[in-house]
Each structure stands twice: as structure tokens, then as C-alpha cells.
Amino acid sequence: MTTFLLLCAGLIALVAGAECLVRGAAKIASSWGISSLVIGLTVVAFGTSAPELAVSVASSAAGQADIALGNVVGSNNFNVLFILGLSALIVPLTVDQRLVRLDVPLMIAASIAVYLMGLDGLVSRAEGGCLFVGLLSYTLWCLKVARQESAAIVEEYREAFEGEEEVSDSVHKRNLWLDVGFVLVGLLLLVLGADWLVDGATRLARQMKISELVIGLTIVAGGTSLPELATSLVAAVRGERDIAVGNVVGSNLFNLLGVLGLSALISPTGVPVAEQAVRFDIPVMIAVSIACLPIFASGHRIARWEGALFVGYQIAYIATLVMLDTKSPALAIFSQQMWWFVLPLTAVTLLVMSWRTFVKR
Secondary structure (H helix, E strand, O other): OHHHHHHHHHHHHHHHHHHHHHHHHHHHHHHHOOOHHHHHHHHHHHHHOHHHHHHHHHHHHOOOOHHHHHHHHHHHHHHHHHHHHHHHHHOOEEOOHHHHHHHHHHHHHHHHHHHHHHOOOEEOHHHHHHHHHHHHHHHHHHHHHHHHHHHHHHHHHHHHOOOOOOOOHHHHHHHHHHHHHHHHHHHHHHHHHHHHHHHHHHHHHHHOOOOHHHHHHHHHHHHOOHHHHHHHHHHHHOOOHHHHHHHHHHHHHHHHHHHHHHHHHHOOOOEEOOHHHHHHHHHHHHHHHHHHHHHHHOOOEEOHHHHHHHHHHHHHHHHHHHHHHHOOOHHHHHHHHHHHHHHHHHHHHHHHHHHHHHHHO
16 A cells, blocks of 8 residues: 555656646746746756756765766666657657757767766766866856846847836746746655655565566666656646757756766765776767757657657667676677667668758758
8 A cells, every 4th residue: 555655646746746847947938038948958957857966976975976877877868768759759849959059969078078087987086077067167158048038038028018017026026936936846746756656666566576676777767867757748748848858958968967077076986987887878878869969950850750769779778788687698689680770770760861951951
């Protein structure tokens, strides 16, 4: 009964929290003249990444800094492949040009930087400091863009309603505080809901005699990304598609620059990087980030079939992790199929899409 109640309470809190967060963030963006994309890349993305930050920083403080890297890499792959893929399957998503020109290239650059830092088996405190400075610079730049957008909208508004009596500042401030309250309540419910759902699902899995490995690779790994999942799905359904896509890209940037950077700064020895992470997990993260460019640039939308492709790769990624850990004999056959058929076919498809987009422009 306790397990069932935890699962139900977690699901309800996630849905309610996502609804509050998306509604509050969208109204703040509207009232301040800031684009939904900027809100999604900053307020929503940083807020939904709170579980990853809490897990990684707590692990570093407890002397288990190696968990931080796995949490960041696993969450980033889950964010793009599963969350973005599932959202596009439900509602095809539109992509702002700014993501293609700036934010996705930054995500690719940050992923490659983490790979280069980890080649020696360690993300040092100095390297963590560089990552965190990168996050501060990115946030300040987003705030600058937000102020410019807000100033432009306010000027247009004044010109359009010059000489007319508008809503008083007191009403505007009251509505703003209400929207901020929606955002804070939404974030709180998302964190609580994710914690309850992971706890309930873990108990249920153990009662069903499911191995600790499968629990760790699925429930716990995806658990810290549940706020992003709930928020992007609700945003997509409500038509706030800039928030849905911006949430994923912003969360990935926050994970790489903020979560990993702060974890390395807090840990006395930095964050160790396992050999498997350098050989497999981080290259997958880089490949996933690079794949976003042609998909986002082709018509500036993510179609349903592209969402299905992302979800399929997430399933293949989890299956590969399980076979690697269990040393399954099926891994060799599975890897051959992926390397010689699936990946080349996907690469050719993305190249053709990129070429068609280039020729069309």
C-alpha cells in the first residue's frame, strides 16, 4: 500500500508541478516581454535540473565524486533522446533559430570540452572552475538578451497605447508575484514528485525481484530527469513548445557547466572519469548533441519520426549498458548491427537532411 501511495503521489505531484511551472514561466515571459525560449533555457531548465545538482554535489561532498559524471552524462542522454523524442512524438516541436545558431553549438562545445578534460581520467578542480565560469557567462548573456527583449517590447507597448490609461503598477506587481509563486510551487512539487516516484518504483522493482543493476540504470538514472520530462511534456501539450525544447537544451548546458563544474570544485580530488565513460558514454553524449543540429535545422522543427528515432536510440543505449555490465554474449551481435547498419543509415539520413536544408536556403 505504501509503494502504491508513493507512486500515485509522485505522479500527481509531477503533473501538478509541471503545470504550475509552465503556466507561471509562460506568464512571466509574457508580462515582462521576454521570449518563452529564454525562460525555458534559464529559469525552467535550471529549476528542473535541481535534482541532478543535489545528487552530484551531495556525492562529491560525501567523497563519491565518480557518481557526479555518470549522473550528468546519463541525464543529458536521457534528456535529448527520451524527453525530446517523446515530446515530439506527442506534438511535433518547433525550434527557434537561436538554438541552432548558439545554444546547441554551445552544448556540443561543452560536451567535447568535458571529453577532453576526462582523457586523463580526472576533471580537476581547476577544470571544474572553468566549467562553472562558463555557466555564469552563459547566464549573464541570457539575462542581457532578456533585458533587451523586454526593453523592446515595453517601447512598442508605450507607442501603441500612448495617452491611454493602462493597468496600474500595483496590479502588475501583484500578478508578477503570483506567477513567481506558481514557478516556485511547481519546482517544489517536481522535486518532491520525482523523489516519491523513484522511491516507490524502486520498492516495487525490488518486490518483483528485479536486479539492482536494472533499477540503477533505469529508475534511478531517469529519476533525476523526471522534472524535465514532466515539464517538457506538459509544455508541448499546452503549446509552449519553446519551453519544451529550451528546457532540454538549457538543462544539458546546466548539467555540464554547473552540476559537473560545481561537483569538481567541491571535491578535494576533482571528479574521476571512468575508462568506459571516455570510450563509450561521453562519445554517445557528443554524438547525440551533434545529431540535434541537422534535426533542429531541417525546417526548424522536430517531426514525429525524428522523435521516434530519438526514443529508439535511448532504448538501444540502455540495452547496451545492461549488456556491457552483464558481459552478455549478445553484445557482439548487437554492436555489429548498430555499427554496420543503424548508425550509418542514421548518419546518411542526417547528412541528406542537412544538405537539403542548405540547398533550400
